[in-house]
Amino acid sequence: MKIIFMGSAAFAVPSLMALAEAEHEIAEVVTQPDKPAGRGREITPCPIAAKARKMNLQLYQPKSVKKPEVISHFKERAPDLIAIVAYGKILPIELIEIPKFGCVNVHSSLLPKYRGAAPINWAIINGETETGVTTMRINEEMDAGEILLSCKTDIDDVEDAPMLHDRLAQMGSNLLVETISQIESGRIRPRNQDHTKATYAPMIRKEDGLIDWSMRAKDIYNRVRGFKPWPGAFTHLGGKSLRIHEAALTDLDFDAAPGEIIETDGALAVKCGSGVLYLIEVQLEGKKKMPAQDFLRGYKVKKGTILK
Known part of the structure; x- marks a missing residue:
């Protein structure tokens, strides 16, 4: 399957590697532009940009995915599917509608619980004993699309956010590969989220x-x-x-x-x-x-x- 991968944060790295290992055609990796970072404010790539360069993958770093020329770029690439993992920006409907098999997102919670920017942190803060990862179809609402697959895991009493982040990143990568496999074979059975049970994980201040x-x-x-x-x-x-x-x-x-x-x-x-x-x-x-x-x-x- 011809895939465009969109991601930025470290959470997305295992998913990019898993897609490559599954021998999918990664037509392009889309990530945010390199930015100044650290005390010296040196121009630094995000984790996905750095990994894509090491893997010799085609890299595209638009400042905004809403511009007409960016939408045209995606259409020219003609992906079968767009995989989104920790990209960090909301996609416009014009982009969402491009791929034949839609846009598939990996989210680090058991949706509809903990929609939003910081689900791993808030699950621990709120004393949850269980969490997981979910693959879903992207729509215009934040983290509200159809659920494709999900996978649960217990949260250990001494596990902190970075520890859980790394475990869920790996779980998410496996779930993404399985989700795409089921989409290809026609076995996937999307289901709507129960919006009455939705909870939110806002950006941390x-x-x-x-x-x-x-x-x-x-x-x-x-x-x-x-x-x-x-x-x-x-x-x-x-x-x-x-x-x-x-x-x-x-x-x-x-x-x-x-x-x-x-x-x-x-x-x-x-x-x-x-x-x-x-x-x-x-x-x-x-x-x-x-x-x-x-x-x-x-x-x-x-x-x-x-x-x-």
């Missing part, structure tokens, strides 16, 4: 990472896991930001104020609205991240200090 210590310890722990790698879960100590990279739950509880440090003798424990959270790895503003024990040796934190 920096301020979302600020910890509210009045929450349950379990909920704060989920936010530490879910807000990786950005913006991270953070609080304030002595007027400076303190990022919490790793934390652990405990069965202990104390009569103290939310956010109060209740133990500093070799461990950094904080009272929450309900329960206690141990801070395992932290990073004070302007410093490197380090184990909490090392942090306590260099930064004298008094028991009873309130994190805000």
Whole structure:
């Protein structure tokens, strides 16, 4: 099958590789333009652009997919199918209608749950114990097209967003190949989403990472896991930001104020609205991240200090 692959983020890399290994004809890889990145603001390709170049695939990087000349470019390529994985832009209907077998998207949730930009993060933040990947047909509404196939997986209690991201990226790549195989053979059976059960995973903002210590310890722990790698879960100590990279739950509880440090003798424990959270790895503003024990040796934190 002649396929145009559209993707940008690292989540899409396994899918591109899987299509190539399945010996599909990848007519072109469409991704976002190289952009300045890092402290030096050097022009840097997105993960898919870098991978496509290594694989010697034809690369197309339009600034917008809505321009008439871009639509004409797709029509000239005449793909049988367009595969979209973490591309990062909404497609116009003029583009969606071009391929014979439609546009197939890999989404990192079990639709209709967690439509939107950050399904992996919000599934962990909300304490879900199960998630998965879904292939669907693209339509004009965000993540609302017909479901083609889906695959479930459990979320481990200690799994954070980057870990789950990598697992789902691999699952998604396998599901995409199977979906295309079933489309080719006529075995695919699309089904409509139940829109009444739709939930949303909005784009994450920096301020979302600020910890509210009045929450349950379990909920704060989920936010530490879910807000990786950005913006991270953070609080304030002595007027400076303190990022919490790793934390652990405990069965202990104390009569103290939310956010109060209740133990500093070799461990950094904080009272929450309900329960206690141990801070395992932290990073004070302007410093490197380090184990909490090392942090306590260099930064004298008094028991009873309130994190805000």
